[in-house]
Amino acid sequence: MLRHRRIYVLPTRRGLALIATIAIMLVASMNYALALGFALTFLIAGLVAAALLHTYRNLNGLAVSPLGAGEAFAGTELVFTLSLGNASSARQGIIVATGSERSVSVDLAAGTTQIVQLVADAPYRGRQLLGRVTLWTDFPMGLWRGWAYVHFPLSGIVYPAPEAPAPPLPPGRDGSDARKSAHAAEAELAGLRDYQRGDPLNRIAWKAVARGAGWYSKQFEGAGGRGALQLEWADMPPGLDTEARLSRLTAWVLATEREARAFALRVPGVELPMGHGAAHRRAALTALALYRAG
Amino acid sequence: MIFAAAPVTPLTRIQLAWLGALVLLAQLTVASHVLPWVAAAGAALVLIRFVLAPDRLPSPRLRRLLLPLLAAAVAVAIRIKFGYLLGRDPCVAFLYVLVGIKYLETRNARDGGLLICLALFLLLTQFFYAQTIAAALLMLPALLVLGGALAALREAPADSEWKAPLVMTARMIAQGIPIAALLFIFFPRLAGPLWGMPTDAGARTGLSERMQPGTIGSLSLSDEVAFRVDFESAPPPPSLRYWRGPVLARFDGEAWTPFALLRRGQLARPAARTIDYTVTLEPHGQRWLFALEHPASMPSRTALDPAQSGGTDLAFLTFDQQLLAKAPITQAVRYAQRSSLDESFPAIDNVERRENLQLPLDRNPRTSEFARELRASVDSDRAFIAAILSKFRNEAYVYTLTPSPLGEEPVDGFLFDTKRGFCEHYASAFVVLLRAAGIPARVVTGYQGGEINPDGEYLIVRQSDAHAWAEVLLDGAWQRFDPTAAVAPSRIEHGIGAALPLTEPVPYLARLDMTWLKNLRLHWDAINYQWQRGVVGFNIDRQRNLLRDLGLGNARPWQIVALAAGVIVVWGAIVLGLARRRALRADPAAALWSLACRRLAHAGLRRSPEEGPLAYAQRAARRWPQWGALFARIGESYALLRYGPDSAQRGELIASLRASVASLPAARRLRTSS
Numbered sequence: 001m002l003r004h005r006r007i008y009v010l011p012t013r014r015g016l017a018l019i020a021t022i023a024i025m026l027v028a029s030m031n032y033a034l035a036l037g038f039a040l041t042f043l044i045a046g047l048v049a050a051a052l053l054h055t056y057r058n059l060n061g062l063a064v065s066p067l068g069a070g071e072a073f074a075g076t077e078l079v080f081t082l083s084l085g086n087a088s089s090a091r092q093g094i095i096v097a098t099g100s101e102r103s104v105s106v107d108l109a110a111g112t113t114q115i116v117q118l119v120a121d122a123p124y125r126g127r128q129l130l131g132r133v134t135l136w137t138d139f140p141m142g143l144w145r146g147w148a149y150v151h152f153p154l155s156g157i158v159y160p161a162p163e164a165p166a167p168p169l170p171p172g173r174d175g176s177d178a179r180k181s182a183h184a185a186e187a188e189l190a191g192l193r194d195y196q197r198g199d200p201l202n203r204i205a206w207k208a209v210a211r212g213a214g215w216y217s218k219q220f221e222g223a224g225g226r227g228a229l230q231l232e233w234a235d236m237p238p239g240l241d242t243e244a245r246l247s248r249l250t251a252w253v254l255a256t257e258r259e260a261r262a263f264a265l266r267v268p269g270v271e272l273p274m275g276h277g278a279a280h281r282r283a284a285l286t287a288l289a290l291y292r293a294g
Numbered sequence: 295m296i297f298a299a300a301p302v303t304p305l306t307r308i309q310l311a312w313l314g315a316l317v318l319l320a321q322l323t324v325a326s327h328v329l330p331w332v333a334a335a336g337a338a339l340v341l342i343r344f345v346l347a348p349d350r351l352p353s354p355r356l357r358r359l360l361l362p363l364l365a366a367a368v369a370v371a372i373r374i375k376f377g378y379l380l381g382r383d384p385c386v387a388f389l390y391v392l393v394g395i396k397y398l399e400t401r402n403a404r405d406g407g408l409l410i411c412l413a414l415f416l417l418l419t420q421f422f423y424a425q426t427i428a429a430a431l432l433m434l435p436a437l438l439v440l441g442g443a444l445a446a447l448r449e450a451p452a453d454s455e456w457k458a459p460l461v462m463t464a465r466m467i468a469q470g471i472p473i474a475a476l477l478f479i480f481f482p483r484l485a486g487p488l489w490g491m492p493t494d495a496g497a498r499t500g501l502s503e504r505m506q507p508g509t510i511g512s513l514s515l516s517d518e519v520a521f522r523v524d525f526e527s528a529p530p531p532p533s534l535r536y537w538r539g540p541v542l543a544r545f546d547g548e549a550w551t552p553f554a555l556l557r558r559g560q561l562a563r564p565a566a567r568t569i570d571y572t573v574t575l576e577p578h579g580q581r582w583l584f585a586l587e588h589p590a591s592m593p594s595r596t597a598l599d600p601a602q603s604g605g606t607d608l609a610f611l612t613f614d615q616q617l618l619a620k621a622p623i624t625q626a627v628r629y630a631q632r633s634s635l636d637e638s639f640p641a642i643d644n645v646e647r648r649e650n651l652q653l654p655l656d657r658n659p660r661t662s663e664f665a666r667e668l669r670a671s672v673d674s675d676r677a678f679i680a681a682i683l684s685k686f687r688n689e690a691y692v693y694t695l696t697p698s699p700l701g702e703e704p705v706d707g708f709l710f711d712t713k714r715g716f717c718e719h720y721a722s723a724f725v726v727l728l729r730a731a732g733i734p735a736r737v738v739t740g741y742q743g744g745e746i747n748p749d750g751e752y753l754i755v756r757q758s759d760a761h762a763w764a765e766v767l768l769d770g771a772w773q774r775f776d777p778t779a780a781v782a783p784s785r786i787e788h789g790i791g792a793a794l795p796l797t798e799p800v801p802y803l804a805r806l807d808m809t810w811l812k813n814l815r816l817h818w819d820a821i822n823y824q825w826q827r828g829v830v831g832f833n834i835d836r837q838r839n840l841l842r843d844l845g846l847g848n849a850r851p852w853q854i855v856a857l858a859a860g861v862i863v864v865w866g867a868i869v870l871g872l873a874r875r876r877a878l879r880a881d882p883a884a885a886l887w888s889l890a891c892r893r894l895a896h897a898g899l900r901r902s903p904e905e906g907p908l909a910y911a912q913r914a915a916r917r918w919p920q921w922g923a924l925f926a927r928i929g930e931s932y933a934l935l936r937y938g939p940d941s942a943q944r945g946e947l948i949a950s951l952r953a954s955v956a957s958l959p960a961a962r963r964l965r966t967s968s
Contacts, residue, residue: 021411033625042477046470087888111884142448
């Protein structure tokens with residue numbers, strides 16, 4: 001949890017224009033000795049000053065905390081999740097932005113907490129840091145812009161982009177791949193689970209969607225050993241460079257999931273034993289995401 | 295990224311409505327001061343934009359081209375009407391229309407911001423014309439809408455809700471009032487303008503340097519206040535209230551004007567009867583400062599100082615006992631003054647004698663002839679004067695605001711044909727008669743009388759009290775004679791309302807009937823006088839006096855700035871504190887819960903954002919078992935209040951939560967006991 005005391009406030013362009021107008025009105029009031037001109041000018045100045053306080057208050061005491069980071073394939077988008085907690089009265093028009101162009105605008109009622117999802121471009125594989133988050137606001141009058149920076153050690157995993165179209169899976173270790181893979185499509189449906197961002201389209205339980213029951217993904221239980229695969233860095237065609245190899249392996253890992261087959265993965269530095277299931281697949285993808293040559 | 299320009303999106307209808315309301319309200323404040331066609335055109339431009347559907351207006355690109363042409367056309371029309379462009383009236387008229395033109399072509403939020411700045415400046419211009427209470431009240435609606443327009447420009451409102459933005463603005467203006475008051479009191483004022491005033495800024499009602507038949511009569515039709523006077527002691531009787539203004543000694547047969555050469559003079563030696571008072575003079579665009587005859591001190595912005603005789607920073611005294619300010623009076627000025635209530639003062643030398651015998655030779659021959667014959671038939675100057683006054687008193691002379699037209703020779707016409715005239719006719723004829731008989735005399739203009747306002751005990755002198763009388767050099771002294779008193783003695787005692795029949799066009803505040811209405815107006819004038827003294831008249835002198843009264847008379851500028859900075863910091867803390875207290879009122883449960891969470895966090899046990907109140911309370915109870923029951927009570931009450939059904943016991947629950955939170959041990963105690 002973080003309470004930021006370092007809030008900066010500067011006038012916006014409109015605020016500067018208004019301040020300049022106030023200055024001109026002041027000079028006119030001085031020259032013509034207009035007491036009510038002074039009164040009007042200073043009332044507006046008081047309004048501008050009060051707006052500054054309100055802009056500051058809109059950010060002051062806001063509790064920002066990291067909740068988690070998602071996972072993504074390179075070239076898609078990575079989602080970071082933060083929570084904004086507001087213990088005092090309502091706040092409006094708080095904009096949460098990362099380095100990218102995309103930002104989220106949040107209104108917080110008094111005493112509430114809101115979950116904010118920040119979407120960031122994920123161009124490269126590897127561990128992607130959230131980086132500096134800017135919270136800013138020009139509430140209530142757009143005359144002042146208050147902002148504060150927060151840093152969280154929050155990072156998401158970006159997997160290599162799967163090669164598309166990818167060559168078919170390499171033959172299985174026991175050489176009986178063709179026969180078994182024919183059965184793979186008929187792998188038994190083990191059940192449904194909640195749809196998660198990133199689940200492949202062909203795994204979505206469309207019947208359930210059509211019924212209006214919600215979004216679910218089909219879970220297949222691949223029988224261990226049936227059509228088990230050994231995915232080897234070293235088996236790649238020698239002409240491929242590192243990233244292309246990682247892309248192909250990623251595509252293959254995803255293909256094993258589609259076809260419900262167990263696999264083992266060996267890349268330089270990482271060796272995953274034969275296994276299947278979501279955790280295994282994630283471990284494999286993570287290993288590919290974090291692969292470092294040499 | 296933070297300072298990236300906002301995307302340029304066209305304004306929504308609701309945003310346009312806010313801006314339109316602001317512009318119209320700003321225009322409304324000056325509409326009565328600009329020409330009718332200007333007022334109508336400026337407002338019509340705003341209405342056209344708002345009433346016509348967007349597709350019936352010329353395209354934005356066409357508007358961008360057309361509107362500068364329109365602005366130029368308006369400028370030309372105004373130039374033709376006024377004959378000049380760089381004056382107050384044409385500039386205000388042009389700004390008035392320009393705001394409408396700008397509204398017509400406003401497309402995006404940036405245009406909107408510029409429009410707001412223009413409208414605010416237009417709002418200021420009304421004070422060039424009037425600084426009354428009404429004018430001050432008239433600016434308030436526009437100020438309220440200003441906040442709504444700014445908020446609407448920040449984010450396009452989803453609905454036409456208009457109350458909430460106005461309430462928010464009102465609250466923010468109220469919060470800003472301490473800053474406004476601080477600036478109003480401490481912001482340094484100038485003694486004079488930074489640059490020259492536009493020539494028309496000084497054109498106001500009041501006495502002028504030129505008196506011809508009808509001048510003062512037309513001034514007498516005005517109810518406007520010329521000045522107000524606070525007396526230190528009982529005010530003098532009406533017959534002694536002669537407020538000396540321009541002294542006119544040159545006559546061309548029709549009009550009276552002053553001598554071009556103004557020599558400095560000496561103050562009259564104070565007589566037994568002196569009187570001290572303070573004059574608050576409305577700006578009249580001329581240089582005279584009015585004082586009771588005859589001034590025994592120089593006017594002083596601060597306390598009275600009779601030792602100063604040559605002149606002060608405010609004014610100097612001329613040889614003919616006029617008080618002349620160093621610059622035209624363009625803002626209300628307040629000065630302390632002492633007068634000696636004599637009807638005469640010593641003349642300086644023989645030059646004055648020669649100058650005040652001048653008459654155009656070939657004008658008003660019947661008058662000259664009559665004067666010479668009359669002088670020959672009496673044995674002294676005083677008898678001659680008495681004869682003239684008794685002629686006015688006994689013959690069929692009429693005191694009237696509506697004299698008959700006079701012929702080629704106005705004095706002849708008045709004296710022998712029409713015999714109907716106002717004070718300037720009598721004063722002029724009287725002086726001409728004396729000069730023709732070889733007696734030095736001159737016309738003095740100013741105000742005579744005034745009305746005591748029982749509500750506040752001060753004297754109001756209006757333009758309808760404008761008067762002209764005569765001064766005669768007898769036995770080495772200038773002696774006051776008022777020929778009007780001979781024909782209409784009640785004018786001197788009770789004002790023109792008493793001296794003129796009800797059929798005359800006397801301004802109604804000068805009349806003697808309609809008392810309840812007059813009483814109302816007197817109360818209103820008392821309020822206005824306070825307003826004039828306290829707010830409008832708050833100038834460099836009053837600022838200095840106030841600082842002295844506050845004990846800051848000798849403070850250096852940086853000390854005042856430091857003081858103001860301190861006040862601003864305190865103000866900010868208070869306003870932010872008020873916001874917190876409002877939150878407490880709005881949602882006491884959340885505020886109390888957050889207080890408890892802060893206390894525990896301070897003691898080292900932070901609530902994680904996803905942790906519910908019950909779980910957090912349990913965690914706290916595990917850490918500090920001795921207060922476990924208290925934590926549990928807090929967590930449960932809060933959970934019930936927040937997530938439970940709306941029940942009738944809400945008030946009790948809040949009270950119990952408040953009691954529990956109040957009995958939470960201090961953070962330090964928690965820290966040491968874990």
